[in-house]
Amino acid sequence: MTKVFSDIIQFRGNHYEFGYMQGELLKDSPVLPNRRKQWDSRWRHFLFEEREVHAAFSQFAPGIWEEIHGLADALSMDFQDAIKEFGGYYYEYGRSGCSIFTDSDYLVRNYDNDPISYEGRYVLYQPTDQGYAFIGPSMQITGRTDGMNEKGLAMGYNFVNRKKSDDGFLCNMVGRIVLETCATVEEAALLLKEIPHRHSFSYVLLDQTGVSVVAEVSPRNVSIREANVCTNHFEQLTEENRYQMDDSIRRQQVLETQAGHESNPYEGYRLLNDTDNGIFSKKYGAWAGTIHTTAYLPKDRKAWIALGGDRRPLILDFEKWLQGEKLHFTKIRGELDAANGFINA
Numbered sequence: 001m002t003k004v005f006s007d008i009i010q011f012r013g014n015h016y017e018f019g020y021m022q023g024e025l026l027k028d029s030p031v032l033p034n035r036r037k038q039w040d041s042r043w044r045h046f047l048f049e050e051r052e053v054h055a056a057f058s059q060f061a062p063g064i065w066e067e068i069h070g071l072a073d074a075l076s077m078d079f080q081d082a083i084k085e086f087g088g089y090y091y092e093y094g095r096s097g098c099s100i101f102t103d104s105d106y107l108v109r110n111y112d113n114d115p116i117s118y119e120g121r122y123v124l125y126q127p128t129d130q131g132y133a134f135i136g137p138s139m140q141i142t143g144r145t146d147g148m149n150e151k152g153l154a155m156g157y158n159f160v161n162r163k164k165s166d167d168g169f170l171c172n173m174v175g176r177i178v179l180e181t182c183a184t185v186e187e188a189a190l191l192l193k194e195i196p197h198r199h200s201f202s203y204v205l206l207d208q209t210g211v212s213v214v215a216e217v218s219p220r221n222v223s224i225r226e227a228n229v230c231t232n233h234f235e236q237l238t239e240e241n242r243y244q245m246d247d248s249i250r251r252q253q254v255l256e257t258q259a260g261h262e263s264n265p266y267e268g269y270r271l272l273n274d275t276d277n278g279i280f281s282k283k284y285g286a287w288a289g290t291i292h293t294t295a296y297l298p299k300d301r302k303a304w305i306a307l308g309g310d311r312r313p314l315i316l317d318f319e320k321w322l323q324g325e326k327l328h329f330t331k332i333r334g335e336l337d338a339a340n341g342f343i344n345a
Contacts, residue, residue, distance in 0.1 A: 019070020088173025104210030143172025168196030307334025
């Protein structure tokens with residue numbers, strides 16, 4: 001077992017200031033060198049039209065464009081390179097697993113991937129210029145793997161397919177824009193129908209009303225259905241599925257079998273985090289090992305997280321943080337049964 005941790009980052013201010021602060025933190029961090037090592041030389045050949053990317057951000061999330069400017073300035077980085085690093089637009093995305101289960105009061109999610117790709121950053125941000133405050137783990141610095149905002153909208157996504165990709169935002173940036181701009185499941189569903197998508201993903205949404213939907217999204221189509229279980233295949237946009245779906249279907253069946261027996265958030269959390277329930281995965285070398293389990297309680301506005309399996313969650317009171325209290329935690333500590341390098345070990 002490898003001991004690992006994620007840094008907890010808290011910030012209140014405008015988007016440019018938020019970007020600049022993160023850039024300062026990244027100067028002495030292994031995050032950017034680690035990502036460039038994974039991408040090898042591919043990122044230098046990534047071609048895009050800045051006007052196209054700017055137009056997309058201007059329409060859906062202009063504040064994040066300012067955040068990228070702040071990151072570029074703090075890191076003395078050419079802005080074109082900053083868009084490549086932090087724009088969440090048009091990059092390839094590796095394979096991953098992931099399972100999500102919802103009840104009317106909570107959303108619980110396993111994020112499955114290769115530990116070498118994990119950033120080890122858990123972020124609370126309250127913007128003062130525009131957008132909603134939110135909490136959740138970061139991906140590509142500006143994006144989010146899952147999270148919840150001040151309105152009690154919770155979001156997580158599951159990979160389906162990266163074949164037949166198109167110009168558009170990656171999953172992590174789509175998730176960030178949903179959290180920052182949408183107050184309800186209905187608003188998020190409308191946004192997902194409008195925003196350009198790079199790859200095929202399922203987005204699971206839950207708000208304070210207890211309504212839970214799965215948005216099946218590809219670069220060509222979007223389908224919304226009410227559901228409380230989601231793994232790594234589409235139920236409606238079946239033409240977008242991969243050929244290999246056996247493990248995804250198996251996990252879905254386990255979740256559906258257990259769904260009616262979980263009477264409270266902790267039991268729902270244990271269903272995904274306990275390593276003997278058939279959902280938690282140790283396939284770290286195949287980009288499908290469970291790195292974190294998160295839970296979001298929209299009505300209480302509390303967020304739970306654990307790194308690794310068979311662990312009690314760290315419970316964060318997002319409601320108190322929104323009221324001005326600062327979290328006294330600085331790190332989330334855990335253990336992974338993985339040989340692959342985790343950035344904070």
